[in-house]
Amino acid sequence: MEHSRSRQDSGRGTVALTDEWRLPGFTELEQLGEGTFGRVVLARQDNTGHLVAIKYLFSRFAADPAYLTAFRQEALALHRVSSTHVVRLYEFFETPQGAAIVMEAINGVSLRAVLQAEGALEPEAALAVLKGSLLGLAAAHSVGVVHRDYKPGNVLVADTGESKLVDFGTAVLAGELGPAVGTPAYMAPEQWAGGQATPATDVYAATCVFFQCVAGHRPYQADDTEVLRTLHEHAPIPFGEAPGPVHEIVALGMAKDPSKRPVDALRFVGELERVARAGYGEDWERKGWSRLAKATGLLAAVTPLALLGAGTAAAPGVAAGTGAVAASTGGIAAGLKIAIGVVAATAAVVGSVVVFSDASTPPESPPTTQQAVALKVDMKNRTGTVPGTNLAYTGDYPEVAGSTDQAWLKRVNDALTAPIDEWNRKTGPGAAKLEPERGPYTLITKAEVRTQNERYLSVRYSHDLANKPHPTWSYGRATVTIDLKEGKALTPAELFAPGKFTDDGLRILSERIWPDREQCGPVSTTFPYRPIKAADLTDERKVWLAFTPAAVEVTVNMTDLGFSTACAVQDYSLPYDKVAELLNPDLVAGMTGGKPLKPTSAAPPAQGLTDVTVGALTLHLPPGWTAVPQGLEKVIVDSSCPDPKKYFNCRYFLVTDNTKESAEQPTYRPGELYRRSAGGRACNAAGRKDLRQEGDATKTISTTAPIGTATATYEEWIVNCVPRGQTGGSGEAQVTQRIWFVADRQIVVMDEWRTPGVDELLRTATVS
Known part of the structure; x- marks a missing residue:
């Protein structure tokens, strides 16, 4: 065993070192940090000259199974994770005297x-x-x-212009105060x-x-x-x-x-x-x-590392000055004697055992699904020119890597890039005909991963067009759900339970999406109720399903379904308990991890009250109050209004499910004014329908208020009303916006009339 001692660290003060085991074959250059249970040093490998960071468990804990297990688990976590954004593990050593994790040394702070x-x-x-x-x-x-x-x-x-994550065991090794795992702040x-x-x-x-x-x-x-x-x-x-x-x-x-x-x-x-x-x-x-x-x-x-002429350094795990561990000079594994599993001591490392290294297999049972360990999903971007045209396109897509089965990879990745090709093929020729008079255009596809686990990968794509004819126009969507076990994209029929991918089954789904049958305004000859049909998911797609761990997301192109362009593309989120009987049970189990579905249905309304539900919020309205749909939100009209259908001159407030949006009704942005209308809200509450709420605005109150059992942020804004087309300035009138926002449930309530009874209605509401 080597003995350490106090030494003067030029310009850095005295570093007090006690008797500690050190890994033979390395020369310690600098102590980067020290915690209650371990320390991190910068070291040079003697036979290669490579710089590494070594994290030691103090020798006094080497015989304690709890500390050794935690230290080993940190090394196992680093071994599993392969990314340029995570510090790389080279070797893990465990001996009767101590244990050490050898990592790359990062040029950074x-x-x-x-x-x-x-x-x-x-x-x-x-x-x-x-x-x-x-x-x-x-x-x-x-x-x-x-x-x-x-x-x-x-x-x-x-x-190198990137950030890296380090230390997969800090809560134990650094001896943080507070709970056993995590940093309280x-x-x-x-x-x-x-x-x-x-x-x-x-x-x-x-x-x-x-x-x-x-x-x-x-x-x-x-x-x-x-x-x-x-x-x-x-x-x-x-x-x-x-x-x-x-x-x-x-x-x-x-x-x-x-x-x-x-x-x-x-x-x-x-x-x-x-x-x-x-x-x-x-x-x-x-x-x-x-x-x-x-x-x-x-x-x-x-x-x-900068002082050593090798760049900069940083030390993971234990805080010390400006340093933090790490960065790579590469090649360390080739310079060490590699052993798989726990083996006997070698001549080079007396009395030690190598538990595992970058090239070995960790000594634990592998997961039952090989793909769960091997597969990586990274977001990529593809650019080029639409075939047969001069139009540029750019498309985001997830790429799966890590399988040794090249045919499997090709099937999966072809399915994940198909929405880009389909959008280009569908839109490119028409857009090309409008150039150069209306262009230049660029076809755009954005991808969002909705679920990624060991069994399924569900992705939602949004299509757009740069320099589109009208800024509020929205275009199609696409979704792809991959069964990673089978290595294939699921067809629309495979998303549903047996016998449910029928017009009758889709009619039930339609009723869950639109329980009041109001798909784009009150049901009328202009907006007749059109249930979704099976063909809407297969022929000239109008409806797409994506999956999250909590809900199925349904996207409907209302325009393609037969409604006006103002109805646009709309997104809906349905908790699994509301639609589970319609969906493939294996798919639901895979998305939710097999957990029992938590009911979300509300209790029956109290006698004399009418329940109105918007997203996660249910209001219990007394007699005389009326709920009127307005696009994607509900208008709650005061009981004194003589004609609730003409509520614009009455006192009312708006309730919004902020998870839904369209081109005409964008989402509310927390901490800003309420602008649910893309064309600007009229100043009805000030008696000026000819003016818009686009002038200067001042926040006068910022606090909290209850909505049911939830706590909402509450703000009041004084907004100047100006003529259409004007932005900013002091207007000819003012309105006061009162806004409640429950971030966890994405509930927004807005009142501009000081409507009597609003505070009590919100206090007695139910939040699911």
Whole structure:
């Protein structure tokens, strides 16, 4: 056993070292950090000269099975996860004297150090860091690994223009105070409650860190751990303190209910990219990394690898100064004697055993489905020219890799790129005829992963056209659901239970989607009720189904179904318990993990009351109150209105299910005015139908208020009313908007009339 001793660390102070076992064959160059249970060092492999980071478990814990098991599990997690956004494992050694994880050494600095130096980051920079580390989480989630301790100290900002995730065992090794797993400042409500960690748990922590990056402080702050727990479990999501364009990301990722968050990191990446493009432009990521380079430059110059002339360094796992572990010089596995499983000591490493390495198989039983370990799903982009035309196209699609069966891979990936080809083939010739007078056009396809697990991959695609004739026009959709066990895309008929893919079965589905039969306004000769038919899912597709772990998502092209263009393309989400008897039972079980379906049906209304349900909200209306459909929302008209069908001159309020949108009725953006109409809302409440709510606006109140058992953010805005076509300025009249928003359930309530009784109706409402 080698003996360590105190030494003077030039410019860094004295590092107190105790008697500790060191891995033979390596020369320690720098201690990067130390925690209660372990330390991380920068070292050089003697026979190759390669630089590595070595994480040691202190020798005094080498005989403790609990600490050894936790340390080994961290190495196993790193072994399973393969991604350029995760620090790479080279070797894991275990001996009677101690244990060590040998990893790549990353040229970069920790996000924690960056935030300590900068306070806050510009939104594009924070989004860029978040995206890279989320891709690292996605790689972990794809093989069943949940990080459980995402925090700034575990994210490295590398000099290669990417961020990396490190330390899959920090909660144990670093000796953090608080609960056994996780860091209290970033722990999801289900972690505090002792629930099972899921990928959605990592999404919550990542969003908390993102909030800290843009706001300059943690989302919830308290010295007492129990107070902090209460805040994470019950306090409103502070999305209003973040820049406006990223409110949606914060509200979505920090939802209290894990089922309301993106199901995993890959799904969250899709949401992030959509919001980033909308808020900061197509080149947001380039701008973000450019700004990060400025923020990290001085820090990188004083890290150990920089001082050694090899770039910069960062140390995973244990906090220390500006460093964080890691980065790769490569080739380490070739320089070590590799052994599979637990073997006897070698001459080179006296008294030690090698448990496993990068080239070996971990000593545990593999999952029953080989694909669950091997498969990786990455989002790709394809660009080119539509065949037979001069039109450009760009298409996003998921690509599956990792199988040795090339025929299997081709079937799956051909199915995942088919929506791009179908959109180009369907739209390209017609768009080409309009050029150059109406163009130039670019055909666009965006993809979103709705579910990714060991059995199924469900993807939803949205098609669009750059420079389209009318900015509010929306185009078709597509969905692909892959059975990864069979290696094939499921046909529409295979999505349904036996005997249910019929016009009768689709009629029942239609009744679940539109219980009031109002598909695009009140039923009339203009808007007759048209149930979906089986042919609508097969011939000239008008209806598509995608699947999440909680619900089936139904997309309907209302225009192709026979309605006006204003009805556009509409999306609906139906919990599985409402439609389970219609769907393929194996598919539902695979999507939900075989968990029992939780009923969502509401109790019968109380005597004398009329129940009106919009999304997750059910209002119990007293006699005289009326609910009038208005596109995708409900207008709740005060009982004093003489003619509820002509409610525009009466007092009323609006209730919106924010999960639904169309070109004419975009979603509400948290922390902003309510603009459910793409053409601008009229100033009815001010008695000026000729004016629009497009003038200057001032938020006068920001607090919380109850809606049933939920807590909503509550805001009041003074909005200036200006002539149509004018934006900004002080108008000829004003209205006061009152807005309630329950982020977890995506419920929006808006009142501009100070309608009497609204507060009581919301207090007594039911939120499912």
